[in-house]
Amino acid sequence: xxxxxxxxxxxxxxxxxxxxxxxxxxxxxxxxxxxxxxxxxxxxxxxxxxxxxxxxxxxxxxxxxxxxxxxxxxxxxxxxxxxxxxxxxxxxxxxxxxxxxxxxxxxxxxxxxxxxxxxxxxxxxxxxxxxxxxxxxxxxxxxxxxxxxxxxxxxxxxxxxxxxxxxxxxxxxxxxxxxxxxxxxxxxxxxxxxxxxxxxxxxxxxxxxxxxxxxxxxxxxxxxxxxxxxxxxxxxxxxxxxxxxxxxxxxxxxxxxxxxxxxxxxxxxxxxxxxxxxxxxxxxxxxxxxxxxxxxxxxxxxxxxxxxxxxxxxxxxxxxxxxxxxxxxxxxxxxxx
Numbered sequence: 296x297x298x299x300x301x302x303x304x305x306x307x308x309x310x311x312x313x314x315x316x317x318x319x320x321x322x323x324x325x326x327x328x329x330x331x332x333x334x335x336x337x338x339x340x341x342x343x344x345x346x347x348x349x350x351x352x353x354x355x356x357x358x359x360x361x362x363x364x365x366x367x368x369x370x371x372x373x374x375x376x377x378x379x380x381x382x383x384x385x386x387x388x389x390x391x392x393x394x395x396x397x398x399x400x401x402x403x404x405x406x407x408x409x410x411x412x413x414x415x416x417x418x419x420x421x422x423x424x425x426x427x428x429x430x431x432x433x434x435x436x437x438x439x440x441x442x443x444x445x446x447x448x449x450x451x452x453x454x455x456x457x458x459x460x461x462x463x464x465x466x467x468x469x470x471x472x473x474x475x476x477x478x479x480x481x482x483x484x485x486x487x488x489x490x491x492x493x494x495x496x497x498x499x500x501x502x503x504x505x506x507x508x509x510x511x512x513x514x515x516x517x518x519x520x521x522x523x524x525x526x527x528x529x530x531x532x533x534x535x536x537x538x539x540x541x542x543x544x545x546x547x548x549x550x551x552x553x554x555x556x557x558x559x560x561x562x563x564x565x566x567x568x569x570x571x572x573x574x575x576x577x578x579x580x581x582x583x584x585x586x587x588x589x590x591x592x593x594x595x596x597x598x599x600x601x602x603x604x605x606x607x608x609x610x611x612x613x614x615x616x617x618x619x620x621x622x623x624x625x626x627x628x629x630x631x632x
Contacts, residue, residue, distance in 0.1 A: 298324040302332040303344035319618040351377035371499040375631035386627040388612040392605030397449035399599035400524045403548035434458035439490025442497035451476040499526035509534040520546040524599040527552040532582040546591035554579025
């Protein structure tokens with residue numbers, strides 16, 4: 296019997312996974328851990344969420360480890376080279392919620408451009424004035440999509456319904472896809488210069504780290520807004536803050552941002568109690584604090600994936616991945632490039 300360890304698991308996800316595993320993983324023992332992944336010397340199979348960091352040190356501390364079953368599409372939280380070195384397979388959930396994330400991203404666009412949080416807060420305070428609440432239409436505006444994969448294409452589909460023009464940047468172009476979803480490929484700088492709304496959907500890989508930085512942000516219209524539901528590392532937070540506070544960017548809605556784990560009160564308390572705080576940790580903590588205070592910024596907590604339907608698909612595929620591995624027919628494997 297193999298014990299399968301699920302990390303970052305709340306009671307709701309535990310109940311759902313236990314129900315799914317009744318047949319495909321019958322005979323296996325399941326262990327659920329509320330916290331992030333930790334070294335378990337006897338562990339053979341672990342299943343982390345994106346909130347766990349599976350480092351080389353952690354992999355080395357689990358000499359019996361054979362499979363890391365990510366409950367996510369992204370796997371930048373796993374050291375793939377270390378996994379390969381130690382003969383550990385890594386699999387992911389390649390598709391679970393293109394529409395789910397795209398719907399959330401568009402919700403953020405509307406929330407930002409129509410000043411919905413301010414309207415709610417103002418009315419709660421008894422103020423019925425409209426002067427500070429004037430927003431902007433989306434019809435006729437240009438949506439710039441960074442990353443025209445599954446989620447990016449769903450964004451284009453939704454934007455078409457709003458009467459928007461759509462341009463996209465991607466290192467891989469597909470003319471049939473562009474025709475199907477009604478967008479035009481342009482070079483990165485042209486997308487940035489053209490877009491009234493920028494929506495980020497690229498993976499976190501070395502080539503995309505700080506794709507939006509001081510130089511690239513300088514090409515964006517001052518009237519434009521940015522929405523990021525991909526990975527925080529794609530945007531240089533300091534450069535973004537400079538643009539937002541300097542009037543060179545109208546607004547930003549971020550479901551992900553650099554150092555996002557530091558936004559919790561527990562993380563802040565840990566920093567206060569620490570004898571020494573890493574410079575980068577302190578920098579990200581300050582950036583988050585400033586972003587939270589800027590009036591033209593909306594922050595949410597990596598929540599774009601979070602619908603009952605999408606989480607159900609994540610759990611289902613994860614269980615299928617584990618069952619396939621145990622049967623000797625691994626699926627959805629990812630490897631270091």
